[in-house]
Amino acid sequence: AQSVTQLDSQVPVFEEAPVELRCNYSSSVSVYLFWYVQYPNQGLQLLLKYLSGSTLVKGINGFEAEFNKSQTSFHLRKPSVHISDTAEYFCAVSDKGGTALIFGKGTTLSVSS
Amino acid sequence: EAGVVQSPRYKIIEKKQPVAFWCNPISGHNTLYWYLQNLGQGPELLIRYENEEAVDDSQLPKDRFSAERLKGVDSTLKIQPAELGDSAVYLCASSLQGASTDTQYFGPGTRLTVL
Secondary structure, eight states: OOEEEESOSEEEEETTOOEEEOEEEEOSSOEEEEEEEEOTTSOEEEEEEEOSSOSEEEOGGGOEEEEETTTTEEEEEESSOOGGGOEEEEEEEEETTOOSOEEOOOEEEEEEO | OOOOEEEOSEEEEOTTOOEEEEEEOOTTOOEEEEEEEOTTSOOEEEEEEETTEEEEOTTSOTTTEEEEOTTSSOEEEEESSOOGGGOEEEEEEEESSOOTTSOOEEOOOEEEEEO
């Protein structure tokens, strides 16, 4: 069975600092990986996804993530965060045979000035 | 283009009462999902529809939960009777074909409070 572990429940950072949100997954088959963002009182919005090919994936709002198969990780990064990046971030996994997304518990990113 | 629409946005009921949530997916999206999001947790799938057929309802508590998507477009999720533990956010999502590579587009959710 697949599972997703988001290693940090909360990440506080100052504006313009770099940030990394960590995600590890477990699966016995090839996977597809996703990062979603949830702003307060809004639905989840896709930031980026890894399906195949280049292990470095670029997404919206300046975010990028790197797929590392040997470490079963898919960490999300941004070189310089803004106040507006304050939100909940979810890592999710699906596999070729599945149809449901399996989500992690989320990481709360709090950006302060 | 309109996104996934859900109503109501908030609902407060007393335990043992029935409640229903409505979802209208993005036009042209064949696949519709209902997720449950408990406080401090990620969404968990309740049921997935391909057109009007429920193709994965293994996580739906069928003793009190029911869902329908009669014409393969909008959908209703019902709880009867509601319990205190049902307090959560109910999210609806849709995707074009339901492939595991497809992006799922989420609505804003319905926040249910059971007193």
